[in-house]
Amino acid sequence: MLINCLKKNEKLSVNKTSHVSNVEIALFIDQIKSNIWQFGILSWLFGITDRGIAAFADGYLSAIEISQLFTASFLFVSWLYLKPEESFNSNDLVPSQYQEYLDRTQANKLQLKKLHMISQEYILPFPYICQIYHLLNLKHLETVHRFSLTNLKILNISHFQTTNNGGIIKFQTILDSPANPLRIWRQPTVEVDLILHTPYTIELSIPVYNQKRIFVIFYAFPLNDSEHHLFIDIYSDLEWPKPLLQIILHFASCLTLFEDLPYLSALAEKKIERLFNLNRTSNHESALLFKRFVELYGSSGETTKLLEGREERRD
Numbered sequence: 001m002l003i004n005c006l007k008k009n010e011k012l013s014v015n016k017t018s019h020v021s022n023v024e025i026a027l028f029i030d031q032i033k034s035n036i037w038q039f040g041i042l043s044w045l046f047g048i049t050d051r052g053i054a055a056f057a058d059g060y061l062s063a064i065e066i067s068q069l070f071t072a073s074f075l076f077v078s079w080l081y082l083k084p085e086e087s088f089n090s091n092d093l094v095p096s097q098y099q100e101y102l103d104r105t106q107a108n109k110l111q112l113k114k115l116h117m118i119s120q121e122y123i124l125p126f127p128y129i130c131q132i133y134h135l136l137n138l139k140h141l142e143t144v145h146r147f148s149l150t151n152l153k154i155l156n157i158s159h160f161q162t163t164n165n166g167g168i169i170k171f172q173t174i175l176d177s178p179a180n181p182l183r184i185w186r187q188p189t190v191e192v193d194l195i196l197h198t199p200y201t202i203e204l205s206i207p208v209y210n211q212k213r214i215f216v217i218f219y220a221f222p223l224n225d226s227e228h229h230l231f232i233d234i235y236s237d238l239e240w241p242k243p244l245l246q247i248i249l250h251f252a253s254c255l256t257l258f259e260d261l262p263y264l265s266a267l268a269e270k271k272i273e274r275l276f277n278l279n280r281t282s283n284h285e286s287a288l289l290f291k292r293f294v295e296l297y298g299s300s301g302e303t304t305k306l307l308e309g310r311e312e313r314r315d
Helices: 010-056 063-081 095-105 107-115 128-136 242-269 272-276 285-297 302-314
Strands: 116-124 152-162 167-175 189-198 201-207 213-224 227-236
Touching: 010 063, 107 116, 116 242, 128 201, 128 213, 128 227, 128 242, 128 272, 128 285, 152 285, 167 285, 189 285, 227 242
Parallel strands: none
Antiparallel strands: 116 227, 152 167, 167 189, 189 201, 201 213, 213 227
C-alpha cells in the first residue's frame, strides 16, 4: 500500500540543500553517541570480568572486593539505562530540518518515484462531498462504471478496520465476463483495498499478476460550495514498458472520469448533505468506509469545516 504517498512540497525541495548539512551533523552526532554507549558496555564487561577473576583468584572474597564488584555491577546496569535515543526528536531541529531528517531516515519512500506512472488534475464543478460519497461508495463500481469495468461484481467485504484518520476496507471482486479486457492485467477474482487516509486522500489498491499492484491515489480538495480540485496519481510495480503502461492508464483514468461526470452531476442536484448525517448513513457493509468518514468528519456543517480547514492550510 502507498500509505503516506504524498507529494513533497516545493518549499521543502528548495530548502533541502540548505538544511542537509545540519541534518548530516545531527545524524553523525547521533551515531557517535551510540558508538560510545556500545564501547562503554564492552569496557564495563571487561572491567567486571577482570575484577571478578582477580577477586576469586585466591579463593577468598574480602569485603573490599565484594564492594568493588557490587559497585561495578551497579554502574554497569546504570550504563545500560543510559542508552541514547536511536533518533533525535523535533526539539533538536527546526520543523523544516526535522521533516528533512524524517524523509532521509525513511529512504524507502523515495522508491515511490520509480513506481509513479501518471498524474492528472481537474477542477470539477461539483461539491467536494459528492466526490467523497462517490469514491467511498463501493456500489458505484458495479453501476457507474458498468462499461469501463465490464460487469465487475463485488462478491463480499472481507475486512474492515478503522484508523485514527479514516479506515481500510478490503473487498473481493470478480470479472463476470470472460471477454473482460481487464483480464489482461489481473486475475478474474481479486481482493481490492480501499483506504481513507484523510478527509482529502483516498487510496485504491488493485492486485494484478505475480504480486504486482496498481495504486490509485485520489486527492480531493474543496474550493468552494460548488467546486472541488481533484488530483489523481497512479503508481504501479508492473514490469511492463512504462510508456505503454502510461498510455493505458491515462486512457483508463479519463474513461472512468467521463463516466463519473453524469453521476456527480446527479448527486449535486440532490440534497446529498443529508447523507453526511450519521443517523441517515446506510448500515450496509458496502458503505462502511463512507460511514467511517461521516463519523469522523460529517455533521450538519461538514462542508464549512473542511473548507475552513483547507483555507487555513493555504495561509
